[in-house]
Amino acid sequence: MTSWAERVLAGDVRAISRALSAIEDGRAEAEHLLRQLFPHTGRAAIVGITGAPGSGKSTLVDRLAGRYRREGRTVGIVAVDPSSPFTGGAILGDRIRMQGHAADRGVFIRSMATRGWLGGLAERTAEAAWVLDAAGKDVILVETVGVGQDEVEVARLADCTVVVLVPGMGDDVQNLKAGLMEIADVFVVNKADLPDAGRFERQLRAMLEMAPERDGWRPRLLPTVAIEDQGTAPLAEAIDQFAAAMRGKGRESQRRIEHWKRRLVLLLERRLAERVSRQIDERALDALAIQVAAREKDPYAAVDEALAKAGIA
Ligand SMILES: Nc1nc2c(ncn2[C@@H]2O[C@H](COP(=O)(O)OP(=O)(O)O)[C@@H](O)[C@H]2O)c(=O)[nH]1
Ligand SMILES: [Mg+2]
Known part of the structure; x- marks a missing residue:
């Protein structure tokens, strides 16, 4: 059986469409696929x-x-x-x-x-x-x-x-x-x-x-x-x-490094946001916002608290 990644690599239109939909919807399976495709990009x-x-x-x-x-x-x-x-x-x-x-x-x-x-x-x-x-x-x-x-x-x-x-x-x-x-x-x-x-x-x-x-x-x-x-x-x-x-000019590599640096930052942000949002739901966020609005807590302390809850800091 040919895998999804193999079919994408072969240019299979349906496999490509499915991949783009998975990315669009932010589905976890997209990441697995992208990892397999990466060496071919x-x-x-x-x-x-x-x-x-x-x-x-x-x-x-x-x-x-x-x-x-x-x-x-x-x-x-x-x-x-x-x-x-x-x-x-x-x-x-x-x-x-x-x-x-x-x-x-x-x-x-x-x-x-x-x-x-x-x-x-x-x-x-x-x-x-x-x-x-x-x-x-x-x-x-x-x-x-x-x-x-x-x-x-x-x-x-x-x-x-x-x-x-x-x-x-x-x-x-x-x-x-x-x-x-x-x-x-x-x-x-x-x-x-x-x-x-x-x-x-x-x-x-x-x-x-x-x-x-x-x-x-x-x-x-x-x-x-x-x-x-x-x-x-x-x-x-x-x-x-x-x-x-x-x-x-051999500058492509410099541009490439800068490109990947930006993308790594974007990925890091996404990963962190995902981890935090798994622990801090909308209601927990509301509770923190209420405290900050009432000046009971400063926003930095609130963020530290959220990070601590997510096990990051
Ligand atoms: N006069 C003129 N109209 C153009 C030209 N290129 C595009 N258009 C028209 O501008 C409108 C918007 O074009 P579109 O390609 O959809 O723009 P987009 O929103 O930037 O993707 C359409 O009605 C096109 O026909 C051009 O070179 N000259
Ligand atoms: Mg357009």
Whole structure:
């Protein structure tokens, strides 16, 4: 009998789907599977695509996927949209936009439901990418809405992070979130067909010229018109060039270490939270909160008490 892990490694679609559902639901069996898959990961290029809702991320992802397929590369797509429930409009839209790839066995598309996730968004998304990596996909595109800290963290777990901006939409250069500036390896000004796109691009370019290099790489800025598949070839090239630059400079390992350091911290937090929540239920937490609110106990003492109960401190 072939094991679940073996079937994932062989690229079995149902086994992959089941793995992603287990991760989505936070089931314990997911961890066992991920452990078996781990030695087979690290081969795929994981590309994070982040930006405001409606900026054209799904359209871009679809066009990039088409490009990679024409080059003979297989593609995994993970779309994370915390704002919409699994059956919500945005995800349905993604499905429709991407249905051109539905019959292609070289593309695996999955929307992740994130409702009810208490944190852990970045970690679970990374685990989903890890399954697709083990399943042999060459490029994994992770689409995420770049709004909160969690989403920024998702993007940081990618090998290459693409930040999608659009002219107008209040995305004035001055308003660009510092967080997004920091994580971008490649900036895309999508909807370059809109009026004012040129001005927006020039503003952005001027700002990028002043930004310091990171790992010997200055973030690229590329205009695209995703609906017309314009500019996606240079975008795919820039992503490849970035990967090559990181390899060539031997910096990949440094990035890898930093990457795993962040992930270990995330895992530690999750493990600790799990251990504590097994001992401290909602009512015990309420009782502590009441004491703190009444100034009978300071919050540090309350946390120490919770840790002690969980046998950690
Ligand atoms: N004018 C214009 N519209 C675009 C472009 N790219 C995407 N769109 C449209 O923008 C809307 C949002 O696109 P979508 O890919 O779902 O954005 P997402 O929410 O970031 O994934 C859709 O109606 C797209 O057809 C573009 O380059 N130019
Ligand atoms: Mg989308």
